[in-house]
Amino acid sequence: METPYQNHIDKKEFDHVYEPAEDSFLLIDAIEKDLQYLKAKNPTFCLEVGSGSGLVITAVGMAFPGTFCMSTDVNYKACVMSRSTANHNKVILDSVNMNLVDSFTDHMFDVILFNPPYVVTESDECGGKDITASWAGGVKGREVTDKLLDMIPKKLARNGTFYLLLIEENIPDEVAAIMAALGFTSEIIIRRKVRNEQQLVMKFCR
Numbered sequence: 001m002e003t004p005y006q007n008h009i010d011k012k013e014f015d016h017v018y019e020p021a022e023d024s025f026l027l028i029d030a031i032e033k034d035l036q037y038l039k040a041k042n043p044t045f046c047l048e049v050g051s052g053s054g055l056v057i058t059a060v061g062m063a064f065p066g067t068f069c070m071s072t073d074v075n076y077k078a079c080v081m082s083r084s085t086a087n088h089n090k091v092i093l094d095s096v097n098m099n100l101v102d103s104f105t106d107h108m109f110d111v112i113l114f115n116p117p118y119v120v121t122e123s124d125e126c127g128g129k130d131i132t133a134s135w136a137g138g139v140k141g142r143e144v145t146d147k148l149l150d151m152i153p154k155k156l157a158r159n160g161t162f163y164l165l166l167i168e169e170n171i172p173d174e175v176a177a178i179m180a181a182l183g184f185t186s187e188i189i190i191r192r193k194v195r196n197e198q199q200l201v202m203k204f205c206r
């Protein structure tokens with residue numbers, strides 16, 4: 001997959017919006033690994049929750065021309081940046097400022113991606129709408145992630161695929177159990193050690 005152009009972004013803007021890092025690229029690598037599988041499914045609607053700079057959803061839009069891409073972010077500045085990253089790479093993206101997928105009523109997506117705020121923090125650090133929302137994950141680093149898991153059955157198309165980046169501290173086995181109870185199979189499709197962090201991407205299907 002091609003890495004989207006991002007030189008249009010003034011570095012100072014990354015004081016307010018998550019700057020793409022190893023986790024962002026691991027999520028892209030996971031999609032790349034699954035490219036044939038996804039192409040065979042011919043996705044029409046793709047959604048990235050928490051798109052930050054827009055790097056990941058733009059890479060998806062470039063890999064699947066003709067796919068309708070949407071993204072959400074609780075941080076308004078991230079939505080603006082996501083839109084401009086998509087524009088600079090000629091990807092049509094609808095980027096909406098919202099909590100998770102709350103305001104989507106009738107939408108169902110063929111692909112959903114989430115690189116969540118996964119750092120284990122105190123609960124009261126979690127739930128902001130600024131740069132802290134990029135990393136503060138609360139208890140087990142899962143407070144935001146767990147809320148999205150509950151919404152996946154209603155937002156993922158019957159034949160759809162959900163990709164979620166986690167670290168070991170998030171206890172991926174527990175996430176797999178939650179998703180199994182919701183009717184989804186899971187597998188870890190890629191992992192990478194980054195400094196002291198073991199990052200991985202889980203894939204879920206019905």
Ligand SMILES: C[S@@+](CC[C@H](N)C(=O)[O-])C[C@H]1O[C@@H](n2cnc3c(N)ncnc32)[C@H](O)[C@@H]1O
Pocket residue numbers: 018019020021023024025027049050051052053054055056072073074075078098099100101115116117118130133134135144
């Ligand atoms: C780790 S950053 C990932 C950014 C980008 N997806 C990437 O991979 O580079 C997490 C992103 O999720 C957003 N976020 C956190 N909580 C959210 C929520 N409740 N709803 C929507 N977005 C959220 C943050 O603002 C941030 O942009």
